Amino acid sequence: MNQTRPKPQRGVQSLETGGAILRELARAGQPVKLRDLAEAVGVVPSQLHPYLVSLRTIRMVEQTETGLYALGPFALELGLVRLRAQDAWRETMRRLPALADEVQLMVAVSVWGLHGPVIVFVHDSPTRIHANVRVGGMFTVTGTATGRLFAAFMPRATVQPLVAQELPDPDRQAAYWAEVARVAEAGFETTLDLPIPGVSAVAAPVFDHTGAMQLAVTVIGPTPQIDLSPEGPTVRATRAFTAQLSADLGHLAGAL
Structure with a gap:
């Protein structure tokens, strides 16, 4: 036909x-x-x-x-009318299937809650992975890509109490904040085989028109299926997704 x-x-x-x-x-x-x-x-x-x-x-x-x-x-x-009509959550949910289809991996969306990064949505991948990633679950601030991403772009005073709780040693805290500074400069974060062996991830932020981080998009999958190099397909797809979404929400690149 x-x-x-x-x-x-x-x-x-x-x-x-x-x-x-x-x-x-x-x-x-x-x-x-x-x-x-x-x-x-x-x-x-x-x-x-x-x-x-x-x-x-x-x-x-x-x-x-x-x-x-x-x-x-x-x-x-x-x-201004356009900005007021935008909603980071709604736009992320509307566009997320395209990212999940492109990377063919699990995609989690997190927001900052009272006790750190809270998972509010999970798009499962075709490949089953052994990671306890579920809606309502938490990412640690110091041991995950998502946690370090929030630390990089949230007010330090907001994040420090959780850092002190997870890393009581002052020297380890200092090393952590040095790592967070690198994350802020790079604009994304990755983890290789951490905190779960065999599972890796890349996380990137979504900003609104005020420059505030609204949420994190984290792509998670078996380590052999994720190229964590900055120019690898998974990192490029994740960063392109969050950069375009942030731009459509009114965020000006380089405004931070």
Whole structure:
């Protein structure tokens, strides 16, 4: 049976050009010259000017006293509406099946609770693993990738009591916080055969528009099936997933 391909929908070219203008203004992050904006959009300044007139009329674009162009107040209003409508949990649940399908491993979602990282969702993998990862369970702060990830991006005063409880020795605490600093710089964390031999994991954070860490996404599986190198497929897939989700929640990379 032949399947009819859907016909490409016809759009409005002028609206797409207007969107390209707004995208370049957002990318610039500061007021820009007409000439530079035209070059970024790919049109000559004389063609760009009428679009800017219309965008100024609806307050999507504003012009400074020095003649530079920037996003206007209505663009800010739309952005705030978008941010308020976003929910890290809802968006994670909606997108998680795609990540699980790509990595073919267990994926756990954790949030910070009263006593540390709490597992709030688990997507089982096709391959059975011997790891006690279940909804309502806890990750230790010092012995897991997820725990060290939260320590890297949560306020230290919030995490320190749990660290002191798990590592009473001050020297071990100092070594732990040095390791956490490395995690913060890398932006993700991995564990090899820990805390369960034969099981490894990679964890990456999801941030909101304020820069606060909302949750952790942890991919877990048999050690032979996880390449923990930074450019390995599991790490790349996990980081790409959380980076895109954070960006869609309004987080600006490098804002921390």
